[in-house]
Amino acid sequence: MRATFHLKTLTVAVAALSVASMANAAGLDRSGQDVTAFLQDGTYAEAVYTYIDADVTGKDTSGNKIGDIAESYDFFRYGVKADVNDTFSVGILYDEPFGAAADYTGTNNFVGAPTDAVNNIIASSLTGTGVTDIQGLKALVEGTQTQLSAAENRLDAARAQVGQAQAAVSQNPALESVLRPQIEAGLAGIAAGETQLAAGQAQLNQLERLEGFADERLANDESTNVEVRTESLTGILGAKFGTNKEFQVYGGPVVQRVKADIKLRGSAYGAATGYTAHLSPDQDYGYLAGISYSKPEIALKAALTYRSEIDHSMNIDENYPVVAALGGDATQGGTIDITTPESVNFDFQTGINPTTLATAKVRWVPWSDFSIVPPLYNEVSKRATLDDKGLSLVSYDDDQWVVELGLAKRLTPALAVSGNVGWDSGAGNPVTSLGPIEGYYSAGLGAKYNVTENWAISAGGKYLWFGDAEGQIPTKTIVSDFESNDGYVVGVKVSYQAQ
Structure with a gap:
C-alpha cells in the first residue's frame, strides 16, 4: 500500500527553505518574487529579513586593483494569507524585487581624477592643434589670450589713427581728398580685425570651457556609485476547484515603486566621466497570475506564477559635465521610461517519506529586454554612434534562469532542517560595469523551530560562488575583469499558521 505523507506534518520542514532561498545576481534581480506564503494552508503570515554581503573584486584595464564594489544590503518580505472558505483565499505580499548597490573604491579607473579620459577628450576636441593633454590645453589658452590681447591693442591703435584722421578732416576739409582713402582703408x-577678434574670442571661450571642465574633473575625488531600490505590494485572490479542490487559480494587482541614483566617475567611462543621474521615485501597476496543484496525501504542491512587466515614467535629473565643455547645458531635467521585466516562477515540492520533502524552484526573467536610457545621456551618445538610436546606460544581453533544488527533513515534531543547491545563469558576459557578475552557484542550509503550535522561527544561510565576468561600458568597451568572487546570504523568518 502506498504511503501517505500528510502535508500538515511536513510544513515544519519545507518552510525552512524559503528564508534565504532566492538571492539572485543576474540583472537587478534580488528577492526572487516568492509567492509561497500565499500557497500555505489555512491562515498564514510571515515576516522575513534577508541580508546579502558579496565580495566582488577585480582589476581595471590598466592593471589597477578594484576593491570590493558590492555594497552589503538588506531587505524585508512580508506575506499574509487567509481562507475565506474552502474555495476562496485572499492574500497580500510585500517584497523588494529588484535592486543594485555598487560602490567603487581604491586607486583605479573608476575612482577620482579621470586623467586619461580628460586628456583623450582634450585631444579629440583639439584635433590638428597638437594639443593632447591638460598642460598643452592650458598653454594654448594662455597663448590665445596673449594673441587676443595683442590683437585688441592693434585695433585700439588703428581706431586711434582713424580717429585722428577724421579729426584732421573735420578741422580742415581740404584734407578730405588726401585722408579719405586712408580713413576708409583703416575702417x-x-x-576685419573686429571680426577676427570675435572669432578668436569665441575660440577662447570654447577653450576656457574645455579647461574648466578639465580642471573640475581632475579635481574630483568621487567614485563610481549606483543604487537602485524597488518595493512591491501584491494583492492576491485565489479560487480552488476540482474534485478535491486540488487545483487553484490565483491572481491580482501589483503596485511597484522604483527609485535610482547613478554616478559615473574615473577614466573608465571616457567622455561620460562625471555623469550623474537621479531618478525620482515612481509608482506604477502590473499584475500577477498563477495556477497551483496539490495532492496532500504525498505532500505534493506545484505552482506556476507569472508576473507582468511594469512600465514606469520617472522624472530624471541629469548632469553631464562634458556637455558644458561643448557649449551646451550640462544639467537637464526630463522624464525617462523604464520597464521592469516580467517573470515566471515554478515552485514544486513532494514528500519522499513521512518526514522528508524534496523541493525545486525555477525562475525565468528576460533581462535581455531591459534597458535604462536616460535622455541626455542618450542624446550625447549619438555623437559616438553616429545614428539616431544612441546608447543605453544599462542593458543586458541574455535572459536569466535560476534553478534551485533542496531537501527538508523533520528531525523532531518541532525541529526541521533543510539544504539546497542552486544555479543562476547570469544575464550575459561581458556585462555592465555597474554589476560585473555572471550568475552564481550556491549551497545553503536552513532550520525551523516551532515555538508553539502556531508560531515558528526560521533561519537560513546560503554561500554564493559568483561567475567570472568582464565589465563593459555602454560602448561595449571592456574596462574591467572580475574573477574568483563570492558572497553569502542570511535570513530570519517569523511565521504564524493556523489551520
Whole structure:
C-alpha cells in the first residue's frame, strides 16, 4: 500500500527553505518574487529579513586593483494569507524585487581624477592643434589670450589713427581728398580685425570651457556609485476547484515603486566621466497570475506564477559635465521610461517519506529586454554612434534562469532542517560595469523551530560562488575583469499558521 505523507506534518520542514532561498545576481534581480506564503494552508503570515554581503573584486584595464564594489544590503518580505472558505483565499505580499548597490573604491579607473579620459577628450576636441593633454590645453589658452590681447591693442591703435584722421578732416576739409582713402582703408581694417577678434574670442571661450571642465574633473575625488531600490505590494485572490479542490487559480494587482541614483566617475567611462543621474521615485501597476496543484496525501504542491512587466515614467535629473565643455547645458531635467521585466516562477515540492520533502524552484526573467536610457545621456551618445538610436546606460544581453533544488527533513515534531543547491545563469558576459557578475552557484542550509503550535522561527544561510565576468561600458568597451568572487546570504523568518 502506498504511503501517505500528510502535508500538515511536513510544513515544519519545507518552510525552512524559503528564508534565504532566492538571492539572485543576474540583472537587478534580488528577492526572487516568492509567492509561497500565499500557497500555505489555512491562515498564514510571515515576516522575513534577508541580508546579502558579496565580495566582488577585480582589476581595471590598466592593471589597477578594484576593491570590493558590492555594497552589503538588506531587505524585508512580508506575506499574509487567509481562507475565506474552502474555495476562496485572499492574500497580500510585500517584497523588494529588484535592486543594485555598487560602490567603487581604491586607486583605479573608476575612482577620482579621470586623467586619461580628460586628456583623450582634450585631444579629440583639439584635433590638428597638437594639443593632447591638460598642460598643452592650458598653454594654448594662455597663448590665445596673449594673441587676443595683442590683437585688441592693434585695433585700439588703428581706431586711434582713424580717429585722428577724421579729426584732421573735420578741422580742415581740404584734407578730405588726401585722408579719405586712408580713413576708409583703416575702417575696413578695423572691421576685419573686429571680426577676427570675435572669432578668436569665441575660440577662447570654447577653450576656457574645455579647461574648466578639465580642471573640475581632475579635481574630483568621487567614485563610481549606483543604487537602485524597488518595493512591491501584491494583492492576491485565489479560487480552488476540482474534485478535491486540488487545483487553484490565483491572481491580482501589483503596485511597484522604483527609485535610482547613478554616478559615473574615473577614466573608465571616457567622455561620460562625471555623469550623474537621479531618478525620482515612481509608482506604477502590473499584475500577477498563477495556477497551483496539490495532492496532500504525498505532500505534493506545484505552482506556476507569472508576473507582468511594469512600465514606469520617472522624472530624471541629469548632469553631464562634458556637455558644458561643448557649449551646451550640462544639467537637464526630463522624464525617462523604464520597464521592469516580467517573470515566471515554478515552485514544486513532494514528500519522499513521512518526514522528508524534496523541493525545486525555477525562475525565468528576460533581462535581455531591459534597458535604462536616460535622455541626455542618450542624446550625447549619438555623437559616438553616429545614428539616431544612441546608447543605453544599462542593458543586458541574455535572459536569466535560476534553478534551485533542496531537501527538508523533520528531525523532531518541532525541529526541521533543510539544504539546497542552486544555479543562476547570469544575464550575459561581458556585462555592465555597474554589476560585473555572471550568475552564481550556491549551497545553503536552513532550520525551523516551532515555538508553539502556531508560531515558528526560521533561519537560513546560503554561500554564493559568483561567475567570472568582464565589465563593459555602454560602448561595449571592456574596462574591467572580475574573477574568483563570492558572497553569502542570511535570513530570519517569523511565521504564524493556523489551520
